[in-house]
Amino acid sequence: MRDFFLFIQRYSHFFLFLILESVAFYAIYSFNNYHHAVLLNTSNNVNGYILTQRSNITKYFTLSEENEKLQQENNALRKQLLESYYIDKGDTIRNTDTTFRQKFTYIPGNVIQNSTDLVNNYITIDKGARHGIKKNMGVINPDGIVGIIVATSENFSIAMSVLNSKFKVTPKLKGNTSIGRLVWKNNSPYYATIEGINKFNILKKGDIVQTSQYSSLFPENVMIGTVSEVKPAPGGSFLEVKVKLSTNFTNLRSVYIINNLQKEEIETIEDQIINGN
Amino acid sequence: MAISILKHIIAFILLAGLQVLVLNGLDINSYINPQVFILFLLLLPVNSEIWFCLIAGFFSGAIVDGLSNTSGIHAFAGTALGYFRYFYIKFSLDKEEIERGMSPNIKNMPTSWHFFYLLICSLIYHWVVFFLEAFTFTGLSLLTLKSLSSAIIATFIMLLIGFLFSRKTTNV
Numbered sequence: 001m002r003d004f005f006l007f008i009q010r011y012s013h014f015f016l017f018l019i020l021e022s023v024a025f026y027a028i029y030s031f032n033n034y035h036h037a038v039l040l041n042t043s044n045n046v047n048g049y050i051l052t053q054r055s056n057i058t059k060y061f062t063l064s065e066e067n068e069k070l071q072q073e074n075n076a077l078r079k080q081l082l083e084s085y086y087i088d089k090g091d092t093i094r095n096t097d098t099t100f101r102q103k104f105t106y107i108p109g110n111v112i113q114n115s116t117d118l119v120n121n122y123i124t125i126d127k128g129a130r131h132g133i134k135k136n137m138g139v140i141n142p143d144g145i146v147g148i149i150v151a152t153s154e155n156f157s158i159a160m161s162v163l164n165s166k167f168k169v170t171p172k173l174k175g176n177t178s179i180g181r182l183v184w185k186n187n188s189p190y191y192a193t194i195e196g197i198n199k200f201n202i203l204k205k206g207d208i209v210q211t212s213q214y215s216s217l218f219p220e221n222v223m224i225g226t227v228s229e230v231k232p233a234p235g236g237s238f239l240e241v242k243v244k245l246s247t248n249f250t251n252l253r254s255v256y257i258i259n260n261l262q263k264e265e266i267e268t269i270e271d272q273i274i275n276g277n
Numbered sequence: 278m279a280i281s282i283l284k285h286i287i288a289f290i291l292l293a294g295l296q297v298l299v300l301n302g303l304d305i306n307s308y309i310n311p312q313v314f315i316l317f318l319l320l321l322p323v324n325s326e327i328w329f330c331l332i333a334g335f336f337s338g339a340i341v342d343g344l345s346n347t348s349g350i351h352a353f354a355g356t357a358l359g360y361f362r363y364f365y366i367k368f369s370l371d372k373e374e375i376e377r378g379m380s381p382n383i384k385n386m387p388t389s390w391h392f393f394y395l396l397i398c399s400l401i402y403h404w405v406v407f408f409l410e411a412f413t414f415t416g417l418s419l420l421t422l423k424s425l426s427s428a429i430i431a432t433f434i435m436l437l438i439g440f441l442f443s444r445k446t447t448n449v
Contacts, residue, residue: 013327020335020356027349117307119410122346
């Protein structure tokens, strides 16, 4: 027994090393599980405050670019106003508001922390549960999709960006009915890959990639990017399509968080079917 | 003694701030991702007890983890670096030099020793961080290239910081 204690005492530093490493490894392990994304820390108030202060300074550097983006967006929205149309019929039939029901609402937010050079990139946004943000909401900006909310606190929330090995969305190619899945293979912040598209499909460079109607997170036809390279996936009947992302992740400022008003209803029905069997 | 501890704590706060607020925000590209806050760990006095190096490595890594959404990766690598550093110093310095207990900074040490100390330690640190981040054995050569380029940049930034602060402070 005495020898045993001597042994422990002699190699105590090695045991301390092992204990600390296993604590750290446990943290990494539980973090890799999607449901432990709550461990994400930059959404808490102290970290959030520091990052907001930094963002307040750095956002001036891209001010002119942001202005231009907002102008373009305003321009696009103005085109959709009723005032921009003229009535082309003798007897006026106008759409009353009851025809259209609001499906998506948008919550504007600012990115206060962002990375593009890690394998799993996350974005911290300065709006949280207090502003109506919940887990699993889509995030877009005027250029295209940005990510999905994975954790929220009172005033801040964290979104998994497209540049994350766990991110998946079902894209749609314009003029093509087949669907695949969009993944990011941690190569470059400007490109993502679509997998699972059958070889029969003819795709060419410059084809537009948008979100499909199958996702309850994003409205249909939100821009994802354009096809930049098509090649057969190794050992299979599928294509590997490289997509140039339309969102510039290296320079992300203002974003919109999407609230799908029908999401709960859809999920209730889906739950009924899954649990009913 | 107390002043020396305070200096190390202030150095850590400044380095962690530089790391999280400036360097992590640069996003140059995926090959250059320098982790500079480890300079705090590398500049601990050469006669520091090993348990102290391990705990300092763990907690400094954990703090940076918390600020940059990487859970335990830096805590793991920091602990590993604390352990490695102890043996590197033990095998590359004389016993008398270690007993004098100064900080192995650019002023107290020969420049070439200091340079290789920073380079090798930061290479190991970056390799561990990138490996844990990718968490796969595929693409190890790419990972090594990535850690080499990041470690070289990190070493130059650390040398630069060393030159900047070596005049005023005497024993940090």
